[in-house]
Amino acid sequence: MSNPIFVALDLPQLDPALALLKQVKAHVGGVKLGMEFFYSHGASGVRDVANIGLPIFLDLKLHDIPNTVAGAMQAIHALEPAIVTVHASGGRAMMEDAKAAAGEHCKVVGVTLLTSMDERDLARTGVTGSPHDQVMRLAELAESAGLDGIVCSGREVGAVHKQWRKGFFVVPGLRPSGKASGDQKRVVTPRQARDDGASVLVIGRPITRAEDPAAAAREIEGTL
Numbered sequence: 369m370s371n372p373i374f375v376a377l378d379l380p381q382l383d384p385a386l387a388l389l390k391q392v393k394a395h396v397g398g399v400k401l402g403m404e405f406f407y408s409h410g411a412s413g414v415r416d417v418a419n420i421g422l423p424i425f426l427d428l429k430l431h432d433i434p435n436t437v438a439g440a441m442q443a444i445h446a447l448e449p450a451i452v453t454v455h456a457s458g459g460r461a462m463m464e465d466a467k468a469a470a471g472e473h474c475k476v477v478g479v480t481l482l483t484s485m486d487e488r489d490l491a492r493t494g495v496t497g498s499p500h501d502q503v504m505r506l507a508e509l510a511e512s513a514g515l516d517g518i519v520c521s522g523r524e525v526g527a528v529h530k531q532w533r534k535g536f537f538v539v540p541g542l543r544p545s546g547k548a549s550g551d552q553k554r555v556v557t558p559r560q561a562r563d564d565g566a567s568v569l570v571i572g573r574p575i576t577r578a579e580d581p582a583a584a585a586r587e588i589e590g591t592l
């Protein structure tokens with residue numbers, strides 16, 4: 369099995385981000401570029417990272433009307449991302465149009481409930497019920513809209529995997545045991561998430577903020 373770790377390069381400066389990626393490259397299978405990176409460095413920054421030779425997960429978490437999201441998907445074709453995110457709560461028509469507008473080899477995955485949210489946070493948005501129920505509901509919607517998969521926490525991935533056997537599951541909110549969870553609330557270990565059916569393990573600070581990022585990435589890889 370190829371390395372499922374995608375390192376989240378949530379760093380504001382381009383050169384340190386590129387240097388860090390070169391350090392950890394041998395121990396990860398891909399790189400995730402999110403809003404912080406894309407808003408700071410745009411398409412040219414994405415190309416600089418792509419030149420290092422790892423698959424790119426462009427985590428833009430698109431959430432708008434179908435026409436606008438489809439236009440955004442077309443605008444990023446040239447960057448040839450392997451994976452792009454949209455918010456599943458944007459609805460079925462938006463997800464259908466996002467998938468139709470995506471490049472041929474680009475997986476489109478729907479963010480369900482952010483891993484930084486628990487049941488109380490969910491209730492405050494007006495949704496009653498458990499994070500588990502919300503993830504299952506949005507996974508079903510994403511599948512019916514023709515998406516490739518979803519983003520969920522490691523707490524739900526086992527159940528979603530049973531319901532959607534061919535789905536592609538991106539799991540963030542991962543912490544090696546004993547590491548600080550920070551703003552993440554629904555946390556599991558990388559190994560647990562992989563055993564429960566995660567396709568991609570998104571790991572940021574446990575690698576990028578480690579004293580020795582290459583050693584941290586190697587250590588996590590060794591637990592899988």
Ligand SMILES: O=C(O)c1cc(=O)[nH]c(=O)n1[C@@H]1O[C@H](COP(=O)(O)O)[C@@H](O)[C@H]1O
Pocket residue numbers: 376378402427453479481482483484519520540541542552570571572573574
């Ligand atoms: O879409 C994501 O990647 C994502 C979804 C989610 O529910 N939770 C989540 O943490 N993420 C991303 O995963 C990464 C997690 O970073 P760390 O908490 O530093 O490992 C960040 O880049 C987040 O933007």
